[in-house]
Amino acid sequence: MSSALETAQRQLLDPADLDQKNLSSLLGSLNSRQIDYGDLYFQYTSHESWSLEDGKVKSGSRNIDQGVGIRAVSGEKTGFAYSDDLNLSVLSQAANSAREVASLGQDGGARILTQNTAKSRALYTDANPIQSLKDLDKIALLKEIETIARAEDPRVTQVMASLSGVHQTVLIVRNDGEMSADIRPLVRLNVTVIVEQGKRREQGSYGGGGRFDYQYFIDQKCAEEYAREAVKQALVNLEAVDAPAGTMTVVLGSGWPGILLHEAIGHGLEGDFNRKGSSAFSGMVGERVADSQCTVVDDGTLADRRGSLNVDDEGERTQNTVLIENGILKGYMQDRLNARLMNVPTTGNGRRESYAHLPMPRMTNTYMLAGKYDPGEIIASVPNGLYAANFGGGQVDITSGKFVFSASEAYIIKDGKIKEPVKGATLIGHGPDVLKRVSMVGNDLELDSGVGTCGKEGQSVPVGVGQPTLRIDGITVGGVSV
Amino acid sequence: MTKTKTPIETELQGGPIDEQPLYDAIDIALHEAKQLGADQAEANASAGQGLGVSVRLGEMETIEHTRDRGLVVSVYFDGKNGAASTSDYSKNAVLEAVRSACSIASLTESDPANGLPDEHRLATEFPDLDSWHPISMSVTEMTEEAVRCEDAARAVDSKIVNSEGASVSSDCGIDLLGNSFGFRGLTRRTRYSTSCAVIGQTESGMQRDYWYHATRNKQDLQSAEQIGKCAGERTVRRLDARRLATGKYPVLFEAPVASGLLSHLIQAISGGALYRKSSFLLDHAGKQIFPEFVRIHERPFMRRGMGSSAFDNEGVATVERDIVTDGVLQGYVLSSYSSRRLGLETTGNAGGVHNLTIESGSNNLDQLLGVMRTGLLVTELAGFGINMVTGDYSRGASGFWVENGEIQFPVEELTIAGNLADMFRNISAVGSDIDLRGNYQSGSILISEMTIAGE
Numbered sequence: 001m002s003s004a005l006e007t008a009q010r011q012l013l014d015p016a017d018l019d020q021k022n023l024s025s026l027l028g029s030l031n032s033r034q035i036d037y038g039d040l041y042f043q044y045t046s047h048e049s050w051s052l053e054d055g056k057v058k059s060g061s062r063n064i065d066q067g068v069g070i071r072a073v074s075g076e077k078t079g080f081a082y083s084d085d086l087n088l089s090v091l092s093q094a095a096n097s098a099r100e101v102a103s104l105g106q107d108g109g110a111r112i113l114t115q116n117t118a119k120s121r122a123l124y125t126d127a128n129p130i131q132s133l134k135d136l137d138k139i140a141l142l143k144e145i146e147t148i149a150r151a152e153d154p155r156v157t158q159v160m161a162s163l164s165g166v167h168q169t170v171l172i173v174r175n176d177g178e179m180s181a182d183i184r185p186l187v188r189l190n191v192t193v194i195v196e197q198g199k200r201r202e203q204g205s206y207g208g209g210g211r212f213d214y215q216y217f218i219d220q221k222c223a224e225e226y227a228r229e230a231v232k233q234a235l236v237n238l239e240a241v242d243a244p245a246g247t248m249t250v251v252l253g254s255g256w257p258g259i260l261l262h263e264a265i266g267h268g269l270e271g272d273f274n275r276k277g278s279s280a281f282s283g284m285v286g287e288r289v290a291d292s293q294c295t296v297v298d299d300g301t302l303a304d305r306r307g308s309l310n311v312d313d314e315g316e317r318t319q320n321t322v323l324i325e326n327g328i329l330k331g332y333m334q335d336r337l338n339a340r341l342m343n344v345p346t347t348g349n350g351r352r353e354s355y356a357h358l359p360m361p362r363m364t365n366t367y368m369l370a371g372k373y374d375p376g377e378i379i380a381s382v383p384n385g386l387y388a389a390n391f392g393g394g395q396v397d398i399t400s401g402k403f404v405f406s407a408s409e410a411y412i413i414k415d416g417k418i419k420e421p422v423k424g425a426t427l428i429g430h431g432p433d434v435l436k437r438v439s440m441v442g443n444d445l446e447l448d449s450g451v452g453t454c455g456k457e458g459q460s461v462p463v464g465v466g467q468p469t470l471r472i473d474g475i476t477v478g479g480v481s482v
Numbered sequence: 483m484t485k486t487k488t489p490i491e492t493e494l495q496g497g498p499i500d501e502q503p504l505y506d507a508i509d510i511a512l513h514e515a516k517q518l519g520a521d522q523a524e525a526n527a528s529a530g531q532g533l534g535v536s537v538r539l540g541e542m543e544t545i546e547h548t549r550d551r552g553l554v555v556s557v558y559f560d561g562k563n564g565a566a567s568t569s570d571y572s573k574n575a576v577l578e579a580v581r582s583a584c585s586i587a588s589l590t591e592s593d594p595a596n597g598l599p600d601e602h603r604l605a606t607e608f609p610d611l612d613s614w615h616p617i618s619m620s621v622t623e624m625t626e627e628a629v630r631c632e633d634a635a636r637a638v639d640s641k642i643v644n645s646e647g648a649s650v651s652s653d654c655g656i657d658l659l660g661n662s663f664g665f666r667g668l669t670r671r672t673r674y675s676t677s678c679a680v681i682g683q684t685e686s687g688m689q690r691d692y693w694y695h696a697t698r699n700k701q702d703l704q705s706a707e708q709i710g711k712c713a714g715e716r717t718v719r720r721l722d723a724r725r726l727a728t729g730k731y732p733v734l735f736e737a738p739v740a741s742g743l744l745s746h747l748i749q750a751i752s753g754g755a756l757y758r759k760s761s762f763l764l765d766h767a768g769k770q771i772f773p774e775f776v777r778i779h780e781r782p783f784m785r786r787g788m789g790s791s792a793f794d795n796e797g798v799a800t801v802e803r804d805i806v807t808d809g810v811l812q813g814y815v816l817s818s819y820s821s822r823r824l825g826l827e828t829t830g831n832a833g834g835v836h837n838l839t840i841e842s843g844s845n846n847l848d849q850l851l852g853v854m855r856t857g858l859l860v861t862e863l864a865g866f867g868i869n870m871v872t873g874d875y876s877r878g879a880s881g882f883w884v885e886n887g888e889i890q891f892p893v894e895e896l897t898i899a900g901n902l903a904d905m906f907r908n909i910s911a912v913g914s915d916i917d918l919r920g921n922y923q924s925g926s927i928l929i930s931e932m933t934i935a936g937e
Contacts, residue, residue, distance in 0.1 A: 065568075098547075135589050203871045247935075395864045423869075477897075478877070
C-alpha cells in the first residue's frame with residue numbers, strides 16, 4: 001500500500017507544497033512534553049450525486065472538500081483545530097491552537113517519518129468510482145430503475161431514484177512518526193416509490209452500495225432488484241392493518257434488521273462510554289448479556305463492505321473484534337485515546353466524519369454469527385407474534401440502555417404462519433436484557449445491502465449491520481391496536 | 483485562524499471575518515457561468531468560525547476551534563440544472579466548480595419549473611434582525627463557565643454520580659447569496675450556547691438527562707448555573723423509572739418535544755412532499771386540520787430569533803404570515819421550484835420556515851397537568867417511526883405518569899403511537915411555556931388520546 005501513500009502525498013501534499021520536512025516540523029510543534037500524542041489528518045474528498053424524478057434526471061451535483069485536522073492529546077484532554085487551507089503557516093497556527101491543551105512547553109523537535117507499509121492491505125479498490133461509468137450511463141441506470149418500477153405494478157405513481165459516489169483519500173501523520181494512507185471509494189444507489197390505490201397511498205424504499213465502483217450495480221442487476229423490492233414493500237404496506245401494541249414475541253428477519261445489534265449492543269460497547277462509566281454495559285466484561293446462542297462481532301475487515309476500512313482514521317489497522325461470545329460480553333470497541341486511558345489495545349475503531357471532526361470509537365460492520373435453526377422453523381415455532389422483515393432507523397440512550405428501532409415491513413404471526421401485514425411500528429427494549437430473550441438463532445446470516453449511516457455526537461459515518469433470523473421472546477411493539 | 487497572531491486568547495469568535503472574499507468568489511462564479519452560456523446562475527458563499535470548550539468532572543476535556551468555508555454554485559441552461567460546491571475560494575477552484583456545474587447541466591434534462599425565483603419576488607429590504615453580537619471570549623473564560631455549569635448540575639443531588647460534561651461554545655458566520663439578477667444578500671449571525679448532561683444512579687440503574695440554552699446574544703443566555711441546575715434536576719427526576727401497562731391515555735408533550743410536532747406539520751405541507759404526493763396533508767389548504775383555537779404563524783423578522791431572516795435560500799423576501807388560523811390550514815411551505823410544480827406562488831420558504839410559532843394558551847405546564855388529570859407527560863422521544871405519506875406515528879418515549887393532575891413517578895421503555903392527522907385534531911391545549919431555543923417554538927401540547935405500549 002505504499003502506492004496509497006504515494007497517491008495521498010501527490011494529491012494532498014504536493015499541491016500545497018508541503019514536504020516531509022514540513023510535516024515533521026509541524027509534528028515537532030505538537031510534540032511538547034505534555035502531549036501524549038498528536039496527529040495530522042489530511043483528507044481530499046470528491047463526491048457526486050444524480051437524482052431522478054418524474055422519469056427525468058433533472059439534477060446533479062459535484063462537490064470537493066479538502067482540509068486537515070490537527071489534534072493534540074494530553075491525558076484526557078484534547079485540543080483540536082482544522083483548516084481547509086493547506087498553507088504551511090495556517091497549519092502551524094492550527095497546530096499551536098491544538099496544543100493549547102497542554103501548558104505550552106518547548107517544541108519537541110522534529111520526528112523522522114516512517115511509512116507504515118506493514119499495514120498495507122487492500123480490502124477494496126482504490127479506483128475512483130466517479131470515473132467508473134460514463135455520466136450518460138449513470139443517467140441510463142437511473143432511468144432503467146424508473147422503467148422497471150413502473151412496469152412492476154400500475155399502482156406505482158412516483159419513482160425517485162438517486163445515485164451517488166464518493167472518492168476519498170486520507171493521509172494520517174502521527175507524532176510517533178507513523179504515516180498511513182487509505183483510499184476509500186463508496187457508492188450508493190437508492191429508489192423510493194409511491195403507490196396509490198383508491199384513496200390510500202404508501203411508499204417503499206430500497207437501496208444498496210459499498211466500497212466498489214458503479215459497475216457493481218450493473219453486473220449485479222441491482223436496478224431490477226432494488227426497484228422490485230421497493231415496489232413490493234410499498235404494495236405490502238398498502239394492505240397493512242394497524243399494528244398491535246404491547247409486549248410480544250417478535251421474529252426479526254435477517255440482514256438489515258441487524259440494526260437491533262447496532263443500537264441495543266453496539267453503541268453501549270463503544271470505549272468512550274465505558275471509560276466514562278456512562279454506558280449501561282459499563283464494567284460488564286465477562287458477564288452474561290445474551291443467550292448462549294449469540295456471538296456478535298464488529299468486523300472492519302470485510303472486503304468491499306460499506307463499514308470497512310483498511311486503516312481507521314487514526315492509522316490503526318481495522319480488525320474483527322468479538323463483542324459477545326456465546327452470550328458473554330468480551331470487550332469494547334476502542335480508539336487510541338480510550339484504549340490508552342483504559343489500558344487495553346486499540347481495536348481499530350477510531351473514526352471521524354471528516355478532517356473537521358474529532359475521532360471517537362465507532363462501529364464498522366456489526367453482526368451476529370449464524371445459529372442452527374432454519375428460518376422457517378423459527379416462524380413455525382411462534383403461536384402468536386410479529387414478524388418484522390425490514391426496518392428504518394433506530395436510536396439508543398446508552399446510559400439507561402433503552403433502544404428503539406422502527407419496523408417498515410412487518411406481519412402478524414398466527415399459529416406458526418405469517419399472516420396479514422401490519423403498519424410500521426417502533427420497537428423498544430433494554431439493551432443489556434434484549435439478547436437474553438433470544439430463544440432461536442437462524443442459520444441464515446446475511447449482511448445488509450450497504451445503506452447504513454450511523455450518527456453519534458453530530459458525526460455521520462457509513463456502517464454495516466447483519467444478522468440471521470432471530471426469535472426474541474418479549475419486546476415491546478408500538479402499534480396503535482390495543 | 484489566519485487572522486490572529488497569537489491564537490486562542492485573542493481570537494475573536496465573533497471577530498473579523500472578511501466579507502470581501504465572499505463577494506469576490508460570487509462575482510467570479512456568476513461571471514464565469516454567464517461566460518459559459520448559463521442563462522441563470524446562483525451562488526452562495528459562507529464563512530464561519532468558532533470555539534467550543536467542554537469539561538467533564540471539573541477538568542477540561544476538549545478545545546475545538548472551528549473554521550469553515552463553502553461555495554455552492556447552481557446554473558441553469560434552458561431549464562437544465564447543475565450544481566457544484568467547493569471549500570476552496572481560490573479563483574481556480576471557483577472556476578472549476580462553475581465548469582463542473584455547467585458540465586452536469588449539459589447532461590440533465592430540462593424542467594420548466596427549474597430556475598431562479600421571479601425577479602420581483604427577491605428581497606429589496608434588509609432590516610437589521612439583531613442577529614450579530616460578536617464578543618471575544620478566551621478559552622480560560624469559557625472553561626470556567628463550563629465548570630460552573632457542571633458543578634451546579636452535580637450539586638443538585640448526591641444521586642448524581644457521573645457526568646457527560648458541560649460545553650460552552652461561541653460561533654459566528656456570514657453568508658452571502660448572489661444571483662444573476664444582481665441580487666446580493668448578506669446575513670451575519672452569532673450563536674452562543676451552553677449545555678450540560680449528567681448521570682444519576684440508584685439501585686435500579688442509571689439515567690442521564692441534559693439541558694441547553696442557545697441565543698444570538700451572549701447576554702440573553704441563561705447563566706451557566708441555571709443551565710446546570712436544570713440538567714441536574716431533569717436527571718434526578720428520571721431515576722427509578724417504571725414501565726406502564728399498554729393502553730390508551732391522554733399524552734402531554736413537554737415544550738422541548740412539542741416543537742417536533744410543528745416540524746412534522748411543516749414537513750407534511752412542504753412543496754416537495756406535496757408535488758410528489760407523499761404527504762398525508764395533500765390538498766388540505768383551506769381545510770380544518772387543528773381545533774379552532776390553534777393558530778400557527780411564521781415570524782421571520784423576530785429580533786434575535788434563531789430562525790430570523792429577511793430572505794429565503796433563493797433570495798425571495800420572507801413574509802410574516804399565518805400558516806394555520808382558527809385551526810384551518812392557510813397555505814403551504816413553498817420554494818420557487820415546488821410552487822411552479824404545483825401551479826402556485828412561492829411563499830419565501832426555500833430552505834424552510836422562519837421562527838414557526840404556535841400561539842400559546844394561558845396555562846403553564848403545572849396547570850396543563852391539572853387539565854390532563856390522568857395520563858402521560860412525555861419529556862423525551864426516540865426513533866424515526868413516522869410515515870409522512872400516511873401520517874402514522876410510533877416513537878419510543880419516556881417521561882412521567884400523572885394522576886389527579888400531579889406527577890406520580892417517572893416512566894420509560896414505552897412507545898406512543900397514533901396518526902398525525904388525528905393527533906393534530908385531538909390537541910386539547912397549548913401551554914404558555916414556550917421554548918424559544920430553536921426555529922420551531924412551542925409550548926407544551928396536550929393530545930387527548932394516544933396508544934401507549936408498555937408491559
